[in-house]
Amino acid sequence: MMKTTCPAYRPLALAILAAAALAAVPLIGPRAVVQDLFGILCLLVLALNWNMLAGFAGLVSVGQQAFVGIGAYTMFAAVILFGLDPLAGVLLGGLVAMALAVPVACFVFRLNGAYFAIGTWVAAEIARLGLGQWKALGGGTGTSLPKGTTRDMLGVGPVKEWLGVSSAAASDIVLYWLALGLVLATLGVSWAFLRSRTGLGLQAIRDNAMAARSVGIDPVRLKALVFLLAAFGTGLCGGLLFIQITRITPDAAFSLLDWTAFVLFVVVIGGIGTLPGPIVGVVVFYALERLLSDYGSAYLIVLGLFGIAVMLFARRGLWGSLSGRTGLELLPLGHRAPAAAIRP
């Protein structure tokens, strides 16, 4: 078979190596590095999900903070009101986010293009203001996780014994590994999905909706599927993030800047509509943050200008331009043409 000689396996080996190296970081790296990388990995999960929406399904949402917030609030509710393990709360958060994505979709899918973007933003604001009314979780001023929640979290005990670290460090490590797992799962699922028949249909809709419909692809059903899956991934990520943050307020959980604006810039700078794009973007984002962290708001100004420059001069982003120029492909989404078709 042709496929066994496909060079796609080399990038796969590279990806496994990179994942293994990242997984080993907590064994050698200091706790601050683990915490930093946790934030980066979560940003990457959000970016991968938004990229599926905007880059592949053509759904330009500026309201993904809705699902981060819903995931986070569900996790808090699970811990504080029902005494569940925070990790069970995270899973629940993803499911609730997906469930609530159904009514949101019923509303925003009636709107197209620009109206869709504004509609998602309004939905997120409604969620923020609505949850601000939930007095059991602190209302508008928010609340904190009870002391010792993360100490008793699933997996913290074994990690603490195995590595001989404090409970707090062990919980950071558990969260870090979960975030890494979530990144890998999101990448893997996205890759498999985009190469499947359904995923090809999705990309066909993006490239030419009329032609795609004429061969029997149902755009609404496919887009709704992506919207729900992205809500699930985003909700899971929201729950994880707020275990580490330990304190929740409606404004922080539904922050447009933190959970959507940064994500947008990461995806656009890296290369929208490609799978490695968000990874490149998140690395650039992190480097910029490190370089400019002492200058306060200058950092955001540079990020904004960078995003604008990419849209003006390299619309496919850093990764898209690089792979366009060199022909380099990691995680390729295309299929090889059948042998009969390429024979002269």
Place this chain on the structure above:
Amino acid sequence: MFSLDTILQGLLLGGLYALFAAGLSLVFGIMRLVNLAHGDLIVLGAYLILGLGTVTGLNPFAAALIAMPLMFALGWLLQTRLLNRVLGEDILPPLLVTFGLSVVIQNGLLAAFTADSRKLAAGPVESASVAVGPVHMGVMPVMTLATAVAVILALNLLFYRTALGRAFRATSDDAVTAQLMGIRPQRIFAMATGIALVVAAIAALYLGTRANFDPSIGPARLLYAFEAVIIGGLGSLWGTLAGGVVIGLAQTMGAAVNPEWQILAGHVAFVLILMVRPRGLFPRAID
């Protein structure tokens, strides 16, 4: 159920939102550009009026007159240098560029003026009120609504009675055919954005005299403005006024029931109207 006073206040608040939305409606109607930086441009306008007032010692109303041509020039430059390059079939590039612009303006203002909240001092008119039958109305809110109506009237005259307005409508309906008639869409777009920013300067005047402002308040105002535009319907300026009034009324009625529900009620009204009429109340153009 709701007092006359509540309804009147809602109507007047709607005037302010319509003023925020008028420039946005113009730009959105003509070139389908979703300008996510419009709210921040209004805030920028407020700082410009504040700065001009401080330097020249003029009253904010006079300072706004100087700010208007400056804002027109800014709009022209913005459109010709930046936005014209990203307009096209794909809505993502303009969306992202204006989003980037929003972040840049917000943080630029933050670096220049700090996060302290400011206010434009308009003098005794701020606290003046007039009695209409059983209710008292603030002079400033009444002036805001009157200005909103005047601005929309003026824009409508421009739109339907002048050669420029004809070019606006032609470009809005079909930019390619308009080009065949000797219209240069890029110039038309630049005029439109210039005019939109003049309206933004007027909105900034009322934003700054009626309440405190700081660099971060743009996006929330932008969202109300967008709701007004969408409720009104694409390309309809009177619709935008109606949309502003709907949001204003919903907010004051929500606040009358429970003060915490003010903003929420506006958003819920938006969702309900769009569920019934996805293209808004009075759409003129098709998207």
